[in-house]
Amino acid sequence: MTEEKKDFFVSDISLSYQYTAGNATTRFLNKVAEGKLVAQKCPKCSAVYVPPRGSCPRCGIATEEELELPDTGAVESFTIVHIPIPGNPIVPPYVSAMIRLDGADISFLHLIQEIDLAEIRIGMRVQAVWKDKSEWGTTLENIKWFKPTGEDDVDPLVFKFKE
Amino acid sequence: MIEAAVIGVGQTKYEAKRRDVSMGGLLRKAIDKAMLAAEVDWDAIDAVILGKAPDMFEGVMMPELSLVDAIGANGKPLLRVHTAGSVGGSTAVIAASHVCSGNFDTVLTVTYEKQSESNATWALSPKYPYSPHINAGAGGYFAPYMREYIRRYDAPENIGWKVAVKDRLNALKNPLAHLQIPGIDENMVAETPMLWEPLRYLESCPSSDGACAMVISNKKLAESRNAAWIKGMAVRSEGTLSAGRDEVNPQGGQDCAKDIYDQAGITNPFKEIDCAEIYVPFSWYEPMWLENLHFCDLGEGWKLTEKGATEIEGDIPFNMSGGVLSSNPIGASGMIRFGEACLQVTHQAGDHQVDGANVAMGHAYGGAAQFFAMWIVSNKK
16 A cells, blocks of 8 residues: 555534424424324324324325324334444444334334343333433433333234234 | 447446545546447537435535536536435436437446545434434444344344355455455454444445446447347335335335336346346345345245355356445445446456356345335347
């Protein structure tokens, strides 16, 4: 290899932006601020979306009916992240999991902690661990992580969508 | 429909850091090689189609505008394509569709990434507003899908290692490939650090700089060239957050493959396709795509890999060039698959040539495994 040339250098930049959550996400986040996980249901195929986006991608129609889901669910799949990610404050190794809340038809990514890493598996039952109420805001960060409940695992077939 | 063929493919050498060239220079190196191979000059180029992955990867917005002179698009129609990691494939399809439209005789298409000028893992791992900061790069995103594949079909751990070794041994036969790891074997892979379980370091793609270009033309030029005729091409996408989505075996991929096989008159892809360049950035995607693309039944993909069917001498060679596991200039990675398929059927693949290849497949996927682009090429019109 030749010597690195001096005409390349690393320069940090920062960009600020405004984020507009949109109607469906705003309604969802306002409920999260009260400690509630409120899903939306497709009027045609009955799929339940959490977090909701205001429409059902399967049917291409608006999802207006809302229903509150429990903060319990199961691990649809997961990975254990072993490398530090640039800009990410979480210290590896940590479990990033696809969490399927009870009653939901899609999963979302969240952390699992309070667990022996060797124990994590698909189908494991988990429950949200919330921050202290005084710290709640309009963010899913109100949930610190999920932890195992100790209940029996679910059969992964339950994750299959039934119209 | 008007027929289209690839008459020239040009690729740069893929490396971690191409500090000898600017972004424009990198693209031009691939373009010059493609045009030389196609035996065309700039007067013959009717339009330029450029593709690359997210602008955030290098922090240059709408780079097609500042690159316009370098890519010879000044005064010509220019279109930018962006479909995440699949973009190299969809750019090829869109370029070919310009020729098929009848409005353009000959189109130049080029794709690239200069990963050394930024950090794609950082760009793929931002903290989204109002959400916990969990994203951990592409490997972190896809690892749960691979975990589910392994669980569903009870696949042994060393299948991933086998793919990692096979593609890197192929890369040793391709002087343009980024990773050159003489002596690589399953033990070496198994001893590399775990990144995102079940993926180890050598089961993951590198970060590369590089560009790939192609000249696509109709029969007026192609009949006098060593041409790869496009027999079927398609793109598909599906909703990432859709209920009922099967991330392990996406419907979009199944449908896209079925579409190109129908166009090409292929009823048994395992028998009728001589070799394939398939987008495998992480080892487990080889068995997953073997199944998704209908080369075998569900649950049989890892068994094909295990028995060596995807090796260069096997029944269905996958990634003779070394694949994405050996070179990953993200925006170009799909087009490299498409271009390498053309090199195979025109018997220009050098040391990684599959003997007597007449029909080959190029494939790319991207985003959250929700974008797909594919084509079938043949040396027979």
